[in-house]
Amino acid sequence: MAIQTLGFIIPTLSLGGAERVVARLAEGLARDFRCVLFLRRGGVCLFPMANVAVVEIDYTAAGIRRAVEEHGIDLVLDHYHWDADHVRLMATLADEGLRIVLTEHNAWHYPLFQSARDQRPGYEYWFQERYAYYRKFAAVTLLNEETSTAFAAHLDNQRVIPNPI
Numbered sequence: 001m002a003i004q005t006l007g008f009i010i011p012t013l014s015l016g017g018a019e020r021v022v023a024r025l026a027e028g029l030a031r032d033f034r035c036v037l038f039l040r041r042g043g044v045c046l047f048p049m050a051n052v053a054v055v056e057i058d059y060t061a062a063g064i065r066r067a068v069e070e071h072g073i074d075l076v077l078d079h080y081h082w083d084a085d086h087v088r089l090m091a092t093l094a095d096e097g098l099r100i101v102l103t104e105h106n107a108w109h110y111p112l113f114q115s116a117r118d119q120r121p122g123y124e125y126w127f128q129e130r131y132a133y134y135r136k137f138a139a140v141t142l143l144n145e146e147t148s149t150a151f152a153a154h155l156d157n158q159r160v161i162p163n164p165i
Contacts, residue, residue, distance in 0.1 A: 005034040007073035009080055009090075011059070012043035018105040022079050023047035036071045038064075061089060068098065075138070076100045084126045091133035102134065103141045103161070131155060 008026050013019045026035045030051040039045060041056045057067045059080075068076065076093075080086050081104050094100045131154035134140045141161045142148045151158045 003033065003074045005036065005072050005074050007068060007071060007076045008035065008037045009059075009064075009076060009078045010037070011040040011080055013037070013039065013045045013047045013054075015046060018079055019047065021105060023049055025077075026052045034072075036067075036073065038067055059086060059089075061093060064089075064093060065098075074099065078102045078137075079105065081105065084130070087130060087133050091136040094136040094138075100137045101139045101141060102137045104147070105143070134158075 006026075006029060008022055010019060010022045013023055022037070026037055027049040029035055030049070035051070036053045036055060037045075037049070038055055038057045040059045043056060045054050053071070055067065055071070057063045064076075067073070076090075076098060078090055078100055081102055087102070090098075090100055090102065131151075134151075134155055135157065137157065140151065140155060140158045142151060142158055143160070143162060145160055148158050148160045
């Protein structure tokens with residue numbers, strides 16, 4: 001099946017780095033694809049984009065299924081990797097046949113990872129557990145070869161796409 005419509009998932013388009021990357025990526029891909037950006041209800045959009053629809057949805061299985069169907073999404077580009085519950089939900093949707101590419105916006109050594117490991121009880125386990133979920137996605141994109149090498153010990157579906165900013 002040819003890919004014609006892309007659905008981007010990111011909770012908000014505030015002033016963060018991942019948010020800038022998603023806005024730039026969606027606007028660039030909108031030259032060749034129909035693009036829809038799915039924000040979580042109440043999310044803000046500080047990056048107006050030409051030719052990209054911005055829609056607020058419920059980040060539940062039913063909400064995501066409904067949005068994908070209503071907008072005719074062929075491929076979901078998920079940029080909400082830092083929430084374990086969301087990744088588990090998306091892996092369930094991938095098991096149902098939804099084509100999903102998950103993007104990790106941080107290199108493995110990035111302080112966010114250490115902070116999460118240090119501050120959230122039980123979260124250290126997630127950093128190993130996540131690979132079982134990541135295997136269910138069509139691909140997992142990473143920022144650099146160093147991170148890809150680390151992930152390659154666990155995954156064969158990872159690809160490097162450098163940060164475009």
